[in-house]
Amino acid sequence: MKTTVETGRSLETVGLSRSFGGVHAVRDATVTFQQGKINALIGPNGSGKTTFFNCVTGMIKPDSGTVTFKGHDITRRSPHRIARAGIGRSFQLCRVFPRMTVLENLLVAVQPKGLRDLLSGARNPAEIDRARALLVRVGIDHLENSEARNLSYGQQKLLELAGVLMGDPDTIMLDEPAGGVNPALIGRIATLVQELNAEGKTFLVVEHNMELVMSLSDHVIVFDRGRPIAEGPPETVQSDPRVLEAYLGV
Amino acid sequence: MTGTLLFQSLVLGVLLGGLYALLAAGLTLYFGVMRVVMIAHSAFLILAAYLAWFFNQQTGMDPLLSLVVTVPLFFLVGVGMQRLLITRLRPATLTMMSVLLTFAVALFIEGMIGFVWSGTQRRIQLPYSSASVEFFGAHIAVVKLVAFALAALSLALLYLIMKHSRFGQALRATIQHSEAAQLVGIKTDRVAGFGFGLGLATAAIGGTALSLDATIYPSLHWHWIGPLMAIIVVGGLGSIPGAAIAAMVLGIGQSLLQVPLGTTWAQTIFYVALFVTLMLRPQGFFGGRLAQRF
Amino acid sequence: MPNASDTRHPTSTAGSPAVTATEPTGTGATGSGTNRTWRRVARVVALVVCAALVLAFPELAPNAYILSAGIVVASYACTATAWNFMGGFTGYVSLGHAAFFGLGAYGTAILIRDLGLPSFVAWLLAGLLVLLITIPLGIAALRVRGASFVIVSISFVLILLLVFQGWGSFTGGSDGLVVPRPFPDLLRPEHHRVFFYLFAALLAAMLLAWWAIDRSRFGTGLKAVREDEDKAQALGVPTRNYKLVAYVVSATFTALAGGMYALWFGDLDPIFQFSIMLGSYMVLMALFGGVRHLYGPLLGAVVVGVGLEYFKLEFGDTQLHLVATALLLGLVVLFMPDGLIPAAQALVKRFGPQDSSIREVTAAELLERNRAASGTAGTTDGDRDEPADAAGTGRSEGDASTGGDR
Numbered sequence: 001m002k003t004t005v006e007t008g009r010s011l012e013t014v015g016l017s018r019s020f021g022g023v024h025a026v027r028d029a030t031v032t033f034q035q036g037k038i039n040a041l042i043g044p045n046g047s048g049k050t051t052f053f054n055c056v057t058g059m060i061k062p063d064s065g066t067v068t069f070k071g072h073d074i075t076r077r078s079p080h081r082i083a084r085a086g087i088g089r090s091f092q093l094c095r096v097f098p099r100m101t102v103l104e105n106l107l108v109a110v111q112p113k114g115l116r117d118l119l120s121g122a123r124n125p126a127e128i129d130r131a132r133a134l135l136v137r138v139g140i141d142h143l144e145n146s147e148a149r150n151l152s153y154g155q156q157k158l159l160e161l162a163g164v165l166m167g168d169p170d171t172i173m174l175d176e177p178a179g180g181v182n183p184a185l186i187g188r189i190a191t192l193v194q195e196l197n198a199e200g201k202t203f204l205v206v207e208h209n210m211e212l213v214m215s216l217s218d219h220v221i222v223f224d225r226g227r228p229i230a231e232g233p234p235e236t237v238q239s240d241p242r243v244l245e246a247y248l249g250v
Numbered sequence: 251m252t253g254t255l256l257f258q259s260l261v262l263g264v265l266l267g268g269l270y271a272l273l274a275a276g277l278t279l280y281f282g283v284m285r286v287v288m289i290a291h292s293a294f295l296i297l298a299a300y301l302a303w304f305f306n307q308q309t310g311m312d313p314l315l316s317l318v319v320t321v322p323l324f325f326l327v328g329v330g331m332q333r334l335l336i337t338r339l340r341p342a343t344l345t346m347m348s349v350l351l352t353f354a355v356a357l358f359i360e361g362m363i364g365f366v367w368s369g370t371q372r373r374i375q376l377p378y379s380s381a382s383v384e385f386f387g388a389h390i391a392v393v394k395l396v397a398f399a400l401a402a403l404s405l406a407l408l409y410l411i412m413k414h415s416r417f418g419q420a421l422r423a424t425i426q427h428s429e430a431a432q433l434v435g436i437k438t439d440r441v442a443g444f445g446f447g448l449g450l451a452t453a454a455i456g457g458t459a460l461s462l463d464a465t466i467y468p469s470l471h472w473h474w475i476g477p478l479m480a481i482i483v484v485g486g487l488g489s490i491p492g493a494a495i496a497a498m499v500l501g502i503g504q505s506l507l508q509v510p511l512g513t514t515w516a517q518t519i520f521y522v523a524l525f526v527t528l529m530l531r532p533q534g535f536f537g538g539r540l541a542q543r544f
Numbered sequence: 545m546p547n548a549s550d551t552r553h554p555t556s557t558a559g560s561p562a563v564t565a566t567e568p569t570g571t572g573a574t575g576s577g578t579n580r581t582w583r584r585v586a587r588v589v590a591l592v593v594c595a596a597l598v599l600a601f602p603e604l605a606p607n608a609y610i611l612s613a614g615i616v617v618a619s620y621a622c623t624a625t626a627w628n629f630m631g632g633f634t635g636y637v638s639l640g641h642a643a644f645f646g647l648g649a650y651g652t653a654i655l656i657r658d659l660g661l662p663s664f665v666a667w668l669l670a671g672l673l674v675l676l677i678t679i680p681l682g683i684a685a686l687r688v689r690g691a692s693f694v695i696v697s698i699s700f701v702l703i704l705l706l707v708f709q710g711w712g713s714f715t716g717g718s719d720g721l722v723v724p725r726p727f728p729d730l731l732r733p734e735h736h737r738v739f740f741y742l743f744a745a746l747l748a749a750m751l752l753a754w755w756a757i758d759r760s761r762f763g764t765g766l767k768a769v770r771e772d773e774d775k776a777q778a779l780g781v782p783t784r785n786y787k788l789v790a791y792v793v794s795a796t797f798t799a800l801a802g803g804m805y806a807l808w809f810g811d812l813d814p815i816f817q818f819s820i821m822l823g824s825y826m827v828l829m830a831l832f833g834g835v836r837h838l839y840g841p842l843l844g845a846v847v848v849g850v851g852l853e854y855f856k857l858e859f860g861d862t863q864l865h866l867v868a869t870a871l872l873l874g875l876v877v878l879f880m881p882d883g884l885i886p887a888a889q890a891l892v893k894r895f896g897p898q899d900s901s902i903r904e905v906t907a908a909e910l911l912e913r914n915r916a917a918s919g920t921a922g923t924t925d926g927d928r929d930e931p932a933d934a935a936g937t938g939r940s941e942g943d944a945s946t947g948g949d950r
Contacts, residue, residue, distance in 0.1 A: 083780035108768040109779040112761045122764040247653035287691040345690040346637045357872035364863025432668035479695040508850045514710035521703040532687045
């Protein structure tokens, strides 16, 4: 079932809804993400971006609606199966395994193939090499043997990104990659995202840093009150009156 | 089973359910404010019962009078326990470690009761111990009625405190969203301490009510903690109304099952309810969406 | 018995840094190659000494009482290690593992009594039965996390206690159940000796299995669950199945220890087999030694188990052993939640050869790296000032939004 012919629509949601005790966090959200591009999801606080994100990655079960990825319905799949299908994600407040070393953090994301592989040693040289290469790439290879809890917040963010990459996803969802990070590091993360995108990874980024969104993304989707209200290239979205209204409450 | 017997079981179930409701409310309160499963809750319950028995033994006065001492004492112990012990635990492992810590407290209390008053079974003899009233053909022991009245009164008081006092509002805010409560200026630490104290106060009242009517021994608390924990899971962790409703339903169920099955098997209703809840609605039947995560 | 523990204690702690070689503590250690071989030698020596001590124990034991106390400690070591398959790897604290111990014990006894099976066939079959029972139980219990899981685990013991007491016609109820002896010809001391070795063999099998899982990918996945379950899932770890397997393995080993106990002790009573205390001892011992370490539960079992036996001997059957257990558990939870092995390691590190701390090294290296990065990245990022400025405006926006977004 190859749907790659249908380029431009690898990940999409139709009529996705989720409410928490009467509050509609996401309602009837129909969104198509562009494959091979850097998609950004923006919107004011409480507009349902993170809930939407969690519905797509299976962390929260949507009340209704569907999520399709490469032509497969992944709506009610468990998060690990969605991850294995090729969608990697980071968390809003960076999450790493605090009492594992940096290297072990990456080895978690290696997918065992079959029972024998499951019980074989976790320290496979080929995978360690791959993990080290990723650590070099994000720039924390010197910390390989430190426990993750001893890293600075910025280093943990980089570690989280490396962990996501270790699973070799083709779509990467980042929840506020620039949140709480110093300017130099924001630049580094942006560069990494661009490089990875050039290598063919699709990105879906939830971000509050407008400067970053506008400079980084190819396609912007604006959320307000649980549903998309506008989408398009950054320049167009920026001048959309509905977006201004949502943000400024005019 | 005759109609009167059924009715009698039903009334006894309501009376038992009232006591369960008060105790489960305390247990779910700790969880609400601190995300702590207080295994020692029922140990304090038995301790209060022993104190009531000891008070009666020494002074010959009505055990209910011991409440004057035990309620404030337990409140202070609760506040102290929260401030001195629970807050020392690392936030990351708080839930698990607090279970073990309160488990240790329960063992400590059980051991000390056994050490001080020995493992012999105790029972309070009151002038009205064997008195009963007839109520539409059902014979209800007066002590059970007194215990129920005490539980119902305390639960009503707890409800009033939670709903109408400023402290109750702060408590509810802390239960619902601790960080948000902090942002609007509630001192959540202090509130959590008072919440703990309030929870232990329910154990003091419940224990005194229990002492009127039950034979007590040091390890009795294990018979209480299981049903109480099942009740708060069924009711939804952290939800006081949920705990009260589940307590009533299960208390009545237990009482009704006692006639055909006997006391031992009737107790299994709590665990059956627990597993049914886990399979159908892990977050509990009455509100409380915290359970699955904690 | 205290002698045995005194000699075993220092060797285990000396061996422990080698055990945890997978968690290197210092970066930038030079000449780590020789260090590593030295550690490996130390580990092998410690292992051989421990094994020799264990094997020689029945010969060294001055009387049958000490020998039977040794068996009790060995059975504690088995249960604590079995518990650690779940508690240590996944971080799920089960206070009700006594349920599986009791099921294994009663299963073995009843299979011998009703089906006339040979003792050890019944023992294995009982283990297999518990394995099968634990699958649906685990699926139910693992639907919840944290506190709810603990509640469920305790309820297993309480419910089984009720059932086994209530169903007297099948289980013997409170009158107890006599288990036929597997070796009717053996005299009492010989019987003890054989069972000491049997428990030791069971323990060795468990340690081997724990070690194998610890170094496997499966083990890495389980440890990820312990650290952050959601995150592990998001990285593609099938957490539910992993937890279930760990739970079943843990329960089955506990049941095998229970069955072995039944064959040794020969008399079962629900109040002792399905006892909350037994479950709490497993947790206390594993926690005391250190749940992240292969030998942690064993070390905890030796120290706590010897303490408990000594207490019973000295103070008899008073309730004081409850108080002592409670105080010890409280102290461990409050002051040594990672256990004795890491505490000892920290002590060795403080007084041993001074390593520079991780933070210092990384901070220094980070500075250097940043300098290098700003030099090379200048061409892609634009001027150094510009991203800083961009982030400046970005941050003010970020500040407004720290409330989080649901």
